[in-house]
Amino acid sequence: MDLKHSGDTIPDGQDAVIVAASVHMGKHENFVLDFARKNRAELERLPSALISVSLAAHGDEHNAEGYVAEFEEQSGWHPAHVGIFPGALLYTQYNFLKGQLMKKIVRDKGSTDLDTSRDYVYTEWDGVKRFTEDFLAGLAEPSSQDRA
Ligand SMILES: Cc1cc2nc3c(=O)[nH]c(=O)nc-3n(C[C@H](O)[C@H](O)[C@H](O)COP(=O)(O)O)c2cc1C
Incomplete structure (x- = not known):
């Protein structure tokens, strides 16, 4: 769903969530930050991932990681999976x-x-595809709890 124009809650019955956000003027969009804040508990309960898109990810990775660190700090959501990709x-x-x-x-x-x-x-679409496929493959694997 497009977070800018749709509701700000995760629809019922989702198996997993990937949140994708781009950086504008030094930070991820406020509507994504608000979404992550509001849905933090659900994002922590479900398998979830963050995809961060910026120009910094093209050659200025330190800054690109900084945007993600700030997003995590401000939202309180610390995703287990983070993909950082260059935009356009x-x-x-x-x-x-x-x-x-x-x-x-x-x-x-x-x-x-x-x-x-x-x-x-600049987006490396193969990398985006691989990140998504790896995340999905992880969902298919039984968790350590299931194996116990
Ligand atoms: C107005 C504007 C401001 C931007 N500011 C930043 C920035 O501060 N740092 C950065 O790394 N990329 C910045 N970008 C690059 C965007 O992250 C990149 O263009 C991305 O692909 C935008 O995706 P979107 O159009 O889907 O939001 C900016 C882009 C725009 C248009």
Whole structure:
């Protein structure tokens, strides 16, 4: 479900939850933070994972991990599985101001991806697929409690 436009609770009957959030202006979106805060108990009860998307994940991993640490601290949810993936610079979809803002941020980082007439997609989709498949495979395995 799209957390921005749907309810803020986990629908009944879910086997597991993957929460995906992107970083804007130094933090994950507030509506995802609110969702994690509100549903913390359920997220801890169910097998759950966090996917964090940012530009920092493309070459500035320390910062990308910092965003996740802050999210965990502010939400109180400490997911057992965390995937950190690079997002995209979608210059062609930004309005003029947003495009110039993003270009400045990118230039300040020392990147040369400054051509606002095109997009730059850094996401390693194979990595996203592998993360999801590994998470799902973990659900299929009997837990240590089941084996005991
Ligand atoms: C207005 C804006 C601000 C952003 N701020 C950051 C930032 O502070 N740090 C970062 O690593 N990435 C930042 N990004 C990059 C986004 O995380 C990346 O573009 C991501 O793919 C956005 O996904 P979404 O469009 O699904 O929200 C920003 C992107 C936008 C458009």
